[in-house]
Amino acid sequence: xxxxVTMTVNxxxxxxxxxxxxxxxxxxxxxxxxxxxxxxxxxxxxxACTVMMDGQAVKSCTVLAVQAxxxxxxxxxxxxxxxxxxxxxxxxxxxxxxxxGFCTPGMIMTAVDxxxxxxxxxxxxxxxxxEGNLCRCTGYQNIVAAxxxxxxxxx
Amino acid sequence: MTTKVIGASIKRKEDPRLITGxxxxxxxxxxxxxxxxxILRSPYAHAKxxxxxxxxxxxxxxxxxxxxxxxxxxxxxxPIAWQAGGVKNNANAPRVLEVNKVTFTGAGxxxxxxxxxxxxxxxxxxVEVDWEPLPVVVDAKKATEAGAPQIHDNAPGNICMDWxxxxxxATDAALAKSDVVVKQHLTNQRLIPTAMEPRGCIAMYxxxxxxxxxxxxxxxxxxxxxxxxxxxxxxxxxxMRVISPQVGGGFxxxxxxxPEYCLVTALSKRLNRPVKWAETRRENYVxxxxxxxxxxxxxxxxxxxxxxxxxxxxxxxxxxGILSTIAPGIPxxxxxxxxxxxxxxxxxxxxxxxxxxxxxxxDAYRGAGRPEATYVVERAVDLVAGxxxxxxxxxxxxxxxxxxxxxxxxxxNILAGLKYDSGNYEPALDKxxxxxxxxxxxxxxxxxxxxxxxxxxxxxxxxxxxxxAPSAWIGLPSQGWGAGxxxxxxxxxxxxGKVVVTTGSQSHGQGLETTFAQIVADELGVPVDDVxxxxxxxxxxxxxxxxxxxxxxxxxxxxxYNSLQRVKQKAVKLAAHMLEAAEEDLVYEGGKIYVxxxxxxxxxxxxxxxxxxxxxxxxxxxxxxxxxxxYYDPPNCTxxxxxxxxxVEVDKDTGQTSILRYIAVDDVGNMINxxxxxxxxxxxxxxxxxxxxxxxxxxxxxxxxxxxxxMDYALPRADFFPMIEMxxxxxxxxxxxxxxxxxxxxxxxxxxxxxxxxxVDALAPFGVKHLDMPLTPERVxxxxxx
Numbered sequence: 003x004x005x006x007v008t009m010t011v012n013x014x015x016x017x018x019x020x021x022x023x024x025x026x027x028x029x030x031x032x033x034x035x036x037x038x039x040x041x042x043x044x045x046x047x048x049x050a051c052t053v054m055m056d057g058q059a060v061k062s063c064t065v066l067a068v069q070a071x072x073x074x075x076x077x078x079x080x081x082x083x084x085x086x087x088x089x090x091x092x093x094x095x096x097x098x099x100x101x102x103g104f105c106t107p108g109m110i111m112t113a114v115d116x117x118x119x120x121x122x123x124x125x126x127x128x129x130x131x132x133e134g135n136l137c138r139c140t141g142y143q144n145i146v147a148a149x150x151x152x153x154x155x156x157x
Numbered sequence: 158m159t160t161k162v163i164g165a166s167i168k169r170k171e172d173p174r175l176i177t178g179x180x181x182x183x184x185x186x187x188x189x190x191x192x193x194x195x196i197l198r199s200p201y202a203h204a205k206x207x208x209x210x211x212x213x214x215x216x217x218x219x220x221x222x223x224x225x226x227x228x229x230x231x232x233x234x235x236p237i238a239w240q241a242g243g244v245k246n247n248a249n250a251p252r253v254l255e256v257n258k259v260t261f262t263g264a265g266x267x268x269x270x271x272x273x274x275x276x277x278x279x280x281x282x283x284v285e286v287d288w289e290p291l292p293v294v295v296d297a298k299k300a301t302e303a304g305a306p307q308i309h310d311n312a313p314g315n316i317c318m319d320w321x322x323x324x325x326x327a328t329d330a331a332l333a334k335s336d337v338v339v340k341q342h343l344t345n346q347r348l349i350p351t352a353m354e355p356r357g358c359i360a361m362y363x364x365x366x367x368x369x370x371x372x373x374x375x376x377x378x379x380x381x382x383x384x385x386x387x388x389x390x391x392x393x394x395x396x397m398r399v400i401s402p403q404v405g406g407g408f409x410x411x412x413x414x415x416p417e418y419c420l421v422t423a424l425s426k427r428l429n430r431p432v433k434w435a436e437t438r439r440e441n442y443v444x445x446x447x448x449x450x451x452x453x454x455x456x457x458x459x460x461x462x463x464x465x466x467x468x469x470x471x472x473x474x475x476x477x478g479i480l481s482t483i484a485p486g487i488p489x490x491x492x493x494x495x496x497x498x499x500x501x502x503x504x505x506x507x508x509x510x511x512x513x514x515x516x517x518x519x520d521a522y523r524g525a526g527r528p529e530a531t532y533v534v535e536r537a538v539d540l541v542a543g544x545x546x547x548x549x550x551x552x553x554x555x556x557x558x559x560x561x562x563x564x565x566x567x568x569x570n571i572l573a574g575l576k577y578d579s580g581n582y583e584p585a586l587d588k589x590x591x592x593x594x595x596x597x598x599x600x601x602x603x604x605x606x607x608x609x610x611x612x613x614x615x616x617x618x619x620x621x622x623x624x625x626a627p628s629a630w631i632g633l634p635s636q637g638w639g640a641g642x643x644x645x646x647x648x649x650x651x652x653x654g655k656v657v658v659t660t661g662s663q664s665h666g667q668g669l670e671t672t673f674a675q676i677v678a679d680e681l682g683v684p685v686d687d688v689x690x691x692x693x694x695x696x697x698x699x700x701x702x703x704x705x706x707x708x709x710x711x712x713x714x715x716x717x718y719n720s721l722q723r724v725k726q727k728a729v730k731l732a733a734h735m736l737e738a739a740e741e742d743l744v745y746e747g748g749k750i751y752v753x754x755x756x757x758x759x760x761x762x763x764x765x766x767x768x769x770x771x772x773x774x775x776x777x778x779x780x781x782x783x784x785x786x787x788y789y790d791p792p793n794c795t796x797x798x799x800x801x802x803x804x805v806e807v808d809k810d811t812g813q814t815s816i817l818r819y820i821a822v823d824d825v826g827n828m829i830n831x832x833x834x835x836x837x838x839x840x841x842x843x844x845x846x847x848x849x850x851x852x853x854x855x856x857x858x859x860x861x862x863x864x865x866x867x868m869d870y871a872l873p874r875a876d877f878f879p880m881i882e883m884x885x886x887x888x889x890x891x892x893x894x895x896x897x898x899x900x901x902x903x904x905x906x907x908x909x910x911x912x913x914x915x916x917v918d919a920l921a922p923f924g925v926k927h928l929d930m931p932l933t934p935e936r937v938x939x940x941x942x943x
Contacts, residue, residue, distance in 0.1 A: 021275070037185035038178015040405070042353045043438040047867035050353060078178035091176045095168055098836045102666030103175030104353040104405030110176065129876035136867070138353050138406055139666050141843030141904075142875040144836055 007071040011036065012080025020067045026060075027051040029067035030077060038078035038107045042136070049135030052108035052115075053077045059115035061108075061134075078107035081114070089152040090114050099148030101139030109135045113149045122153055163679040166832035169671045170685070171664070180403040183357035183374050188431040191359070192221055194421060195277035196434070197267040197284050198444065199259040202295070202478070202515035202860020203306060206258060206266060207287035214269055214283035219276035222428060223284065225267045226254035232423055235414050236388035238380075239486030241320045241511065242637030247312035249513070251479050253420040258291075260308050260478030261517050262860050263443025265416055270424060270432060293515045295856040297475035298452045300512045308478060308513045317476050317511040318485055322493040324569035328506035331467035335458030339540040344929045345529045347450035347475065347854040348847075349870055350522045354405025355436035356445055358418045360425035369397045369425065373418050374404050376411045376663050377703025380640075382695050384414045384482070385422065401693035404665035408844070409521035410445050411665065412705045413482035417444075442865050447854055448522020450475035451488065451529050457537040463545055463552045467504040470496055470533055474511045474519075481520035483638075485511055490573075490636050491526030491622075497567035498534035499582045499620045499798055500556040505568050515860040521705060523844055524621075524902045528909060531619045535910035536927070539616075539917065543926055549914070550590060553618050553800075557582040573635050575627075577620075577796045578892045581824075585886045586618055589800040589822040592884055598804070606922060611807045612817070613919025616800060617911035623899035624711030624795035624892070643790035644708070645699035646716035648677065648724050650783035652770035654763030656681065656688045661701005662713035663693050667901060668833045669709055673717055675829050676895070680721040681762050682748025699786055707899030710829065711795045715893045720787035727783055731769055732760045734776040795890045795898035799823035801842070801911040807919045812938030814850055814916055816877070821907065822884040826898035834900050835883055841904020842881055847873040848905075849912035853931045871931075 004019040011034060018033050030036045030053070041063055042050035051062040054076040081088045090113045093099065100106040109132065116123060116131035123131065128149045129142070137145060174180040211223035232253050240246035255264045267284050271277035292306035299305060300315040308315050332338050359372040375381050382399040386392050404411060417434050424432045436445070452473040458466040474488035493507035524531075538556070542549040558565050560583075564576035590596075593614065602612045625631065628641035645661040656677055664670055674688035692698060701713065725745055732750035733740040742753050751759035760768075765783070768774070772781035804818040821842055828834045851871035855864045864870040889896030909930065916932050917925055925940050 023275075031185070035187075036178070037181065040182065040354070041184070042355070042405075043867045045438070045866045045868045047872075048353065048438075078176075082177060087176070094176050095172045098169065098832050100172065100175055101668065101836060101840065102353065102404065102406035103171075103180055104182065106175055107178050125880070126876070129878075132875040136353065136872055136874065138351055138408070138844070138872070139840045140836060141839035141841075141873075141881065142878065143839040143843075143881055146875065146880070 005068050007067050009070050009072065010074045012076060022066065022068050024067045025063050026065040026067050026070045027062035030062060036077050036079050040104050040107060042104060047136065048105065049112060050105050050108040052111040052135065054111055054115065059112050078110060081110065088114065089155045090117065090149065092155065093148035093152035097144050097148040097151050099140065099145045105135060105137045109137060109145060113152065116149065117153055117156065121156055161679065162675045162685060163829050165675065166830055167671065167675065167685060169668050170674060171668065171670045182354055182403045182405055183359065183372060184435040186359055186372060186402060188359065188361060191431040191433055192270050192272065192428060193274040193277050194268050194270050194424060194432050194434040195274065195281050196265040196417065197281050199262055199264045199266055201259060201288055201290050202262045202293045203291040203308065204259055205289040205291065206255065207289055209267055210285040211267060214280040217280040217283055219273065220269055220271045220280045222270045223267060226252055226256035229253045229423055232419060233389050233391065235416060235419065236384050237480050237482065238384065238639045239483035240637045241318040241485040241489040242633065242635040244318050244320050246318045246485055247309065247316065249309045249312065249479050251416045253416050253423060261515055262862060263517060268420060270428060293858065293860040295514050295516050295858065295860055297450060297473040297512045297514060300514045301473065301510060308515065312513055315513040317513055319510050320489045321508045322571045323506035324504060325506045327569060328467045328469050328504040331504040332456055332458040332469060335466045336461040337544050338456055338458045339544050340456050341536065341540055341927055342454050343536060343927065345449045345451040345453065345532055346930055348448045348522055348852050349442055349854050350408040350410035350448060351872055352406035352408055352410055355438055355441040356411065356415065357435040358421045359431060359433045360422040361431040362426040362429060364429060367396055369422055371397060371422055372400045372402055374411050375401045376407045376665060376705055378663060378693055379661060379695050379700045380703055381414055381418065385419060389419050398696045401663055407665050408523040409448065409525055409705060412703065413446060413520055439866055442870065443517055443862055446481045446518045446520040448519065449529060450519050453533060455533055455537055457541055459541045459545065461545065463541065463547050463555050465500060465502050465541060465556050468496060468502050468537060470507040472509045474509055475514050475516060476511045477516050477518040478513060479518060481518040484518065484520045486637060487521050487526045492530050494572050495527055495530035495620065495622055496534060496571060498531060499558060499580065499618050501558045503568055505571050516856050517862065523841065524905045527621055527902065528845065528906045531906045532910050535617045535619065535914065539914045540926065549616050550586065550595065553586060553616065554583060573630065573633060575630055575793055578793050578890055579888050580796060580798055581888050582618060582798055585798065585822045585824055586800045588884050588886060589802045589820050592820045592882060593802045593804065593818065609809060611809055611919045613805050613807065613915040615803045615911045615913065615915030615918055617907050617914065618800045619798060619907040621797045621903050621906050622794045623707035623797065623902060624791055625706040625708050626794050627792055628790050641790065642702055643788050644713040644716045645701045645786065645788050646713065646720045647699055647786040648717065648720040650724060650762065650766040652767050654683065654687065654766050656683060657691060658688065658717055659691045659698040660713050660717065661699055661703065662709040663704040665704065667704065667709060672710060672829045672833060673714060676714055676717055677721060680718065680725065683762060707901045710897050711893060711899050712789060712791055714897065715895055716787045716789035718895055719789055720785045723785040724783050728762060728765045730776060731779065732765050735760050735765065735768060791892060793892045795826065795892055797823065797825045797898040797900065797903050799903065799907055801907040803911040803915040805915040805919055807916060807937055809941060812934035812941065814932055814937060816846065816879060818879060818882065820882045820884065821904065822886065823903055824886045824888050825900040825903060826888060826890045827896035837900045838883065838904040839881055841902060842908045843873050843878065845905040845908025846912050849909040849930050849932060851931050
């Protein structure tokens with residue numbers, strides 16, 4: 003039996019009838035066409051699907067769409083404001099923090115959350131903060147540099 | 158003013174779409190009326206299929222159709238495009254769905270097609286299969302022993318091929334005369350490539366034109382079209398268009414033709430609707446190719462002063478239950494032919510038995526044969542150093558091929574007629590030792606040991622052979638590759654002066670859209686932003702072999718460079734006409750063509766391109782437009798090298814290894830974009846370290862993949878590492894006009910032995926001489942406990 007959900011995604015209110023088992027990641031991708039949120043695993047290990055839910059980073063493959071009812075979601079598509087990239091997006095571009103780009107949306111959302119909580123993290127804090135997001139291309143080195151760059155810009 | 162763009166670390170052109178979520182990967186694509194496929198996979202590693210009943214699943218609401226292998230008997234088995242050269246290959250290829258029996262857990266046996274993916278997955282549980290389980294073998298060597306289950310009728314003893322290179326007699330004789338001979342049994346464990354984007358495919362059939370359009374996660378779309386049309390479906394190549402959309406990493410695993418791609422293509426015609434299959438990570442782990450999985454015995458001989466005299470290698474290479482597209486070529490040509498490494502070894506012999514086991518397919522994974530060879534060589538050098546109680550750096554130095562001996566042909570013709578084009582190994586070693594503070598390290602290590610702390614330093618002086626490959630070499634009967642390996646490029650300078658380049662290479666993370674644009678910008682003197690690099694669509698790009706084997710710059714990039722030279726020649730000819738000057742008096746520099754000595758008498762490349770496109774006034778016989786297509790077949794491979802140093806500390810209570818420092822000095826020849834080069838090396842190194850310390854695909858005795866998800870397979874994470882310290886030397890390759898080599902696999906090739914040598918060094922006080930990867934805390938702890 004389908005249930006009605008309403009949520010604000012990237013500032014726009016959406017309502018939909020969904021199966022209770024539908025994952026938030028699938029709701030965003032299939033129902034709203036926001037495919038920037040990618041899915042890289044089925045065990046909540048990779049973090050590619052990370053989005054902001056009411057200001058906190060969540061793995062959207064681990065949240066049911068019905069659990070996100072009445073919440074405010076920000077996906078990678080909603081991060082840049084008025085055509086200006088977010089500092090973390092800038093950092094990833096400047097510091098070559100991505101290669102294939104598949105983990106990048108989740109990695110960026112996690113980094114945004116990390117810097118919200120800790121605007122001036124040490125390298126160790128950045129590495130620990132990114133531990134729930136997997137990247138197979140970069141060896142994480144330039145991702146760390148990208149987050150450091152974003153933190154510098156935020157000073 | 159000239160704009161020197163080659164060698165500049167400019168930001169990537171592809172990034173804006175990737176950092177904003179606007180890039181479209183395979184699973185992001187939706188077509189009107191599209192159906193979704195889910196595949197029923199074998200829960201057994203070795204079993205006969207007695208019967209499959211699909212009626213319940215077919216009646217499930219939302220299900221459109223259910224098929225088994227019996228429904229696709231007109232579709233041919235997949236081709237094996239690279240069989241081991243010069244020997245009999247008992248080849249066995251997959252079908253779109255297996256029909257009579259399965260030979261590994263995860264083989265597809267039925268497919269449900271439904272209106273959405275959730276429904277398709279639901280209905281999989283309603284398909285009933287009567288299985289007759291058979292005995293299982295998972296180990297490459299045990300599969301050849303008496304009494305092992307026989308997997309394929311045509312492969313007695315489960316041997317797919319028995320291949321060799323080098324000179325057995327001379328190697329045995331040299332070993333017999335050596336002052337010392339060290340023997341070692343070692344394994345190079347199975348790995349799972351784990352590109353962050355799993356695989357997928359969408360196919361659409363147009364019945365009026367009898368044409369297919371197929372989107373797939375492929376590193377080689379032209380090759381996929383060739384294999385699917387010519388071999389699997391038996392239709393003209395012109396009846397299919399293959400497109401790779403944005404591809405999220407490959408590391409080799411997306412080179413190959415997979416059963417699912419052919420299945421989805423067949424389904425699109427059968428159902429006359431577009432069909433999508435998007436792989437889950439669990440499927441990716443069982444049904445996408447794995448890498449490595451060698452069991453090896455080595456014998457290395459040396460004089461008492463540390464000169465290596467001979468190397469003998471016997472390897473069992475696990476090829477899985479059925480062959481992937483180029484599986485037999487990896488542990489043969491790409492492995493045995495590298496066993497001289499960076500050393501002047503007088504005699505070498507290598508025997509490889511490729512075997513079938515009840516495990517998933519094994520094929521190229523980052524490095525593909527070359528990391529396995531480098532691991533053998535670099536462990537062998539350390540074993541010799543240990544036996545002779547010599548400094549491993551000195552043993553390396555003593556055995557390096559001297560710079561004045563290039564081009565160098567490794568002993569006993571193991572490289573099948575090719576020669577290393579260039580190399581200068583000692584400066585890279587010296588630089589790495591200096592960065593590491595080697596002279597002081599041994600003192601620190603001795604001090605630490607007194608305090609009960611176990612530090613270790615490991616060296617790896619690796620060689621890579623990449624930029625594959627001269628077609629006339631790779632196509633030799635002794636190599637067995639079933640095609641050419643040149644690459645293509647087309648360069649067009651449009652009326653507006655904007656440049657469109659199409660390439661047969663396929664960028665899936667390498668940044669080729671930027672690197673290739675830099676070559677164009679530098680040669681033509683146009684802004685990088687004026688260059689568009691197009692790839693990955695068989696409609697609109699010239700045939701090309703795709704991206705793997707670190708070949709895209711050294712082969713594909715050189716094709717672009719060659720095309721640009723001809724574009725420039727034509728531009729100069731036309732400028733001479735426009736300026737009423739003699740061609741030989743003109744200079745092309747910084748985007749302008751001017752008369753030598755009178756720089757004001759000039760035409761910009763944009764003006765010339767405009768004139769060529771308008772064609773109002775062209776020299777007699779000149780065709781309109783600046784447009785050129787090049788096919789570049791390299792005369793040789795390229796030979797990057799370097800020295801990596803890893804410094805570790807092993808916790809004596811837990812066996813945990815911590816990486817204290819990682820130093821990488823790499824020589825990849827000339828660089829187009831050093832930022833991208835370093836990024837490739839970082840990622841490669843971390844994959845190599847991953848193999849050394851954590852990663853390993855493990856099958857239990859029943860052939861179940863117990864590391865079947867990202868919860869169980871230990872992929873490196875951000876907090877496992879310090880910052881890698883990068884250094885480099887630059888020895889340009891004389892093989893191509895750009896002087897470039899290749900970089901994508903070098904890090905992976907160099908890293909694993911550096912880490913293992915470091916841990917073995919740390920454990921020297923415990924009498925440890927060798928440990929097999931991955932060096933998990935348990936394995937290290939047990940070694941310390943004796």
